[in-house]
Amino acid sequence: xxxxxxxxxxxxxxxxxxxxxxxxxxxxxxxxxxxxxxxxxxxxxxxxxxxxxxxxxxxxxxxxxxxxxxxxxxxxxxxxxxxxxxxxxxxxxxxxxxxxxxxxxxxxxxxxxxxxxxxxxxxxxxxxxxxxxxxxxxxxxxxxxxxxxxxxxxxxxxxxxxxxxxxxxxxxxxxxxx
Amino acid sequence: xxxxxxxxxxxxxxxxxxxxxxxxxxxxxxxxxxxxxxxxxxxxxxxxxxxxxxxxxxxxxxxxxxxxxxxxxxxxxxxxxxxxxxxxxxxxxxxxxxxxxxxxxxxxxxxxxxxxxxxxxxxxxxxxxxxxxxxxxxxxxxxxxxxxxxxxxxxxxxxxxxxxxxxxxxxxxxxxxxxxxxxxxxxxxxxxxxxxxxxxxxxxxxxxxxxxxxxxxxxxxxxxxxxxxxxxxxxxxxxxxx
Numbered sequence: 077x078x079x080x081x082x083x084x085x086x087x088x089x090x091x092x093x094x095x096x097x098x099x100x101x102x103x104x105x106x107x108x109x110x111x112x113x114x115x116x117x118x119x120x121x122x123x124x125x126x127x128x129x130x131x132x133x134x135x136x137x138x139x140x141x142x143x144x145x146x147x148x149x150x151x152x153x154x155x156x157x158x159x160x161x162x163x164x165x166x167x168x169x170x171x172x173x174x175x176x177x178x179x180x181x182x183x184x185x186x187x188x189x190x191x192x193x194x195x196x197x198x199x200x201x202x203x204x205x206x207x208x209x210x211x212x213x214x215x216x217x218x219x220x221x222x223x224x225x226x227x228x229x230x231x232x233x234x235x236x237x238x239x240x241x242x243x244x245x246x247x248x249x250x251x252x253x254x
Numbered sequence: 255x256x257x258x259x260x261x262x263x264x265x266x267x268x269x270x271x272x273x274x275x276x277x278x279x280x281x282x283x284x285x286x287x288x289x290x291x292x293x294x295x296x297x298x299x300x301x302x303x304x305x306x307x308x309x310x311x312x313x314x315x316x317x318x319x320x321x322x323x324x325x326x327x328x329x330x331x332x333x334x335x336x337x338x339x340x341x342x343x344x345x346x347x348x349x350x351x352x353x354x355x356x357x358x359x360x361x362x363x364x365x366x367x368x369x370x371x372x373x374x375x376x377x378x379x380x381x382x383x384x385x386x387x388x389x390x391x392x393x394x395x396x397x398x399x400x401x402x403x404x405x406x407x408x409x410x411x412x413x414x415x416x417x418x419x420x421x422x423x424x425x426x427x428x429x430x431x432x433x434x435x436x437x438x439x440x441x442x443x444x445x446x447x448x449x450x451x452x453x454x455x456x457x458x459x460x461x462x463x464x465x466x467x468x469x470x471x472x473x474x475x476x477x478x479x480x481x482x483x484x485x486x487x488x489x490x491x492x493x494x495x496x
Binding site for chain 2: 078079080081083084085086087088089090091092094095096098099115116119123131135139141142143144146148149150229232233236237240241244246247
């Protein structure tokens with residue numbers, strides 16, 4: 077995949093980071109529970125690599141905050157760090173994990189990115205954004221319990237979307253047929 | 255009139271000002287908001303922001319739109335700070351919560367700062383066309399190119415993102431309408447059924463978006479657009495046909 081296409085995919089996924097939360101807007105508290113902004117970041121990383129994933133993770137929350145006011149200004153920096161980690165790690169893992177089975181590769185990359193992003197978010201909040209006021213219980217509640225529906229949604233849709241994109245011929249196949 | 259990217263057509267000094275000046279001004283104003291701590295300082299900054307809203311001819315209602323969307327969040331922030339910030343000299347006590355004057359002041363300070371920053375952000379997008387915003391971002395970031403940062407990549411990504419938002423929003427509405435026609439009344443169902451309806455839209459939305467990205471990148475490459483090309487003497491990227 078060319079560099080231009082990687083960056084354009086990253087930008088389009090960043091645009092989806094703005095559009096998807098607007099589509100989910102009619103569901104109460106959708107942002108914290110359904111995590112609609114996470115899905116385009118993961119897909120950008122899995123499809124176009126770590127740099128594209130990181131660019132999507134960086135631009136999505138920043139531009140969404142500027143254009144729609146959500147996430148709120150105080151949440152932008154921690155959220156950007158978390159999403160940037162998701163995109164970067166999803167891209168790195170999808171580049172290096174090669175089991176021969178596409179769905180296994182993608183699920184390993186997705187789970188690795190989900191864990192890495194939550195760990196980075198917890199560490200940054202504990203050390204920088206809310207020092208002394210952030211506990212392990214708060215991290216577990218915010219990262220796993222409140223967002224359980226969002227985690228299930230990501231397991232259910234991210235990999236099928238990436239496989240659909242491959243089948244539609246829009247991204248190069250992971251294991252080209254000889 | 256407001257476009258989907260947030261730009262509002264009007265003739266005002268803020269609309270005519272260059273995007274670079276507005277971006278730098280935004281950073282300066284945000285720094286002022288963050289540094290203002292006493293009520294007098296915050297009131298002075300708020301007066302400045304109100305003057306900008308009046309000068310911009312955006313209208314109070316539109317300038318406060320983003321802030322209004324966050325009213326419940328801001329109320330929760332105010333209440334949590336008022337009850338949990340301090341336990342010294344409480345006005346009243348309810349279990350672990352202590353309503354204090356210091357907590358109320360801290361909550362009000364955070365809410366006012368957030369409101370001012372939201373209004374400033376809204377003013378920037380309401381008075382600057384997306385294309386101007388992109389070229390402004392490019393100009394503001396250009397000194398960082400000397401440090402090896404990929405400014406051209408960031409500017410391209412910002413430009414494509416801002417331009418794709420209205421397109422994708424329109425497409426998502428069309429897909430929702432199509433689904434409503436097929437399944438009747440997505441927006442009027444219960445929360446879970448509504449959520450499942452939205453999830454069904456994700457695959458067509460992504461396939462359509464990536465298809466557009468594929469077409470755009472193919473068109474750019476066909477015209478010789480390359481990210482790694484050196485800068486020309488006039489400061490623009492040289493576009494070479496392969």
